[in-house]
Amino acid sequence: MPLRVCALTAWLVLAGRASRRALPPSEEPLARAPLMKIRTTASTHTESDHTRSGASNALGRQLKSGGINNAAADWSRFPAGTVFRLVATGEIFEVDDIGWMRAGTNTVDLYKPTRRDMNDWGVRRVTIEMLPRGDVKASYRVLKPREKYRPVKRTVRQIEERYF
Numbered sequence: 001m002p003l004r005v006c007a008l009t010a011w012l013v014l015a016g017r018a019s020r021r022a023l024p025p026s027e028e029p030l031a032r033a034p035l036m037k038i039r040t041t042a043s044t045h046t047e048s049d050h051t052r053s054g055a056s057n058a059l060g061r062q063l064k065s066g067g068i069n070n071a072a073a074d075w076s077r078f079p080a081g082t083v084f085r086l087v088a089t090g091e092i093f094e095v096d097d098i099g100w101m102r103a104g105t106n107t108v109d110l111y112k113p114t115r116r117d118m119n120d121w122g123v124r125r126v127t128i129e130m131l132p133r134g135d136v137k138a139s140y141r142v143l144k145p146r147e148k149y150r151p152v153k154r155t156v157r158q159i160e161e162r163y164f
Helices: 002-019 115-121 136-146 150-163
Strands: 035-043 068-072 083-086 092-097 108-111 124-130
Touching (some): 136 150
Antiparallel strands (some): 035 124, 068 108, 083 092, 083 124
């Protein structure tokens, strides 16, 4: 029994620290353009920060790769529904997820179906071709009720400052 209590206490302490981790430094938003050079990272559904959401995104849809792939971004910069093509590979992505380390940044996180694909991608600066841009007001309606979370609060504040 004492071992279980110690393990639970350690988990609660570590979980508390994770929830207080620092947000990334805020960056100036990129100017909108048909072609943009951006920083990309990669993630997959088996990472530890996906334990609650599993293989679903912020809109409650299943993560997917193939025809149109999922991407996560700060919705004040790349609103939900934004579609873009990676010029180098031709892959098409739709922004439909958010994430802690993207709040206040111009970084887009690309969903990869496996850890190997995620690790192979790593971090890259790539040129993207903007296709239809998402709806910032619809993004705001999704995020506003979730602003108790610090990264969401930062994004909501930036949407309010820039668009309202």
